[in-house]
Amino acid sequence: MKHLFFSVLSILGACSANAQLKPEKMTPESSELWDPEPRLVTPGKITSATSGTTAPSDALVLFDGTNLNQWVSSADAKSPATFTVANGAMTVAPRKGGIQTREEFGDFQLHVEWRSPSEVKGNGQGRGNSGIFLQGIYEVQVLDSHQNRTYANGQAGSIYKQTPPLVNPVKAPGEWQSYDILYTAPRFNKDGMIVVPAYVTVILNGVVVQNHTQIQGTTPYVGRPLNTPHGKGPISLQDHGDLVSFRNIWIREL
Secondary structure (H helix, E strand, O other): OHHHHHHHHHHHHHHHHHHHHOOOOOOHHHHOOOOOOOOOOOOOOEEEOOOEEOOOOOOEEEEOOOOOOOEEEOOOOOOEOOOEEEOOEEEOOOOOOOEEEOOOEOOEEEEEEEEOOOOOOOOHHHOOOEEEEEOOOEEEEEOOOOOOOOOHHHOOOOEOOOEOOOOOOOOOOOOOEEEEEEEEOOEEOOOOOEEEOEEEEEEEOOEEEEEEEEEOOOOOOOOOOOOOOOOOEOOEEOOOOOOOEEEEEEEEEO
16 A cells, blocks of 8 residues: 555656646747847947048047047056047057056957058068057057068967967058957956956958957967966057057947
């Protein structure tokens, strides 16, 4: 009798489990999500070939062509930025040092337009060289890579000395180029060990040149990448001695 009792319980339990697993009847509405509704953002507009693209409504404008109020010297954050401003663009003042944003950022979407000098001087790394440093640490290379052979992980669109661009869509010298950069910062644990690396997607002139690329660490000219723990950091623009210009710089924190 005892065995019969437990057998009945087992059968009832199985029936109950089967009843729980029976799916509800699905309708198109079952998979519709209405809340929360994505907030409204007004996208930027292409104004003209000479003015470029305006920032979306929720972006922080880092440079609008008029002043360097959002920037300071990379060598001394208490000193003003050294680049020159004229005709809606800012240009490297050679050998006076790089500049960086006053504010610091973690994960972000960054838009930068840049131009190498129309008068071609030098070759390889000595031609239209600059760089955009994410969090002031990880360099996305800026270089006149139009018909200018150099090492692949040092040309425009590369994660400097790490990952070459997938292709080379660089325009001719003197023409405006555009970077759209999606970046997620690295995460470190309490012991300073990296647990999630940084990743970056780079779109150069509308063409993907880095596709969710893992950043291996710092991007030094000499030596291997290092992963030193850090928090938020600035956007830095490099002075490499060439008259590289920048305009229409904005950022959206993610």
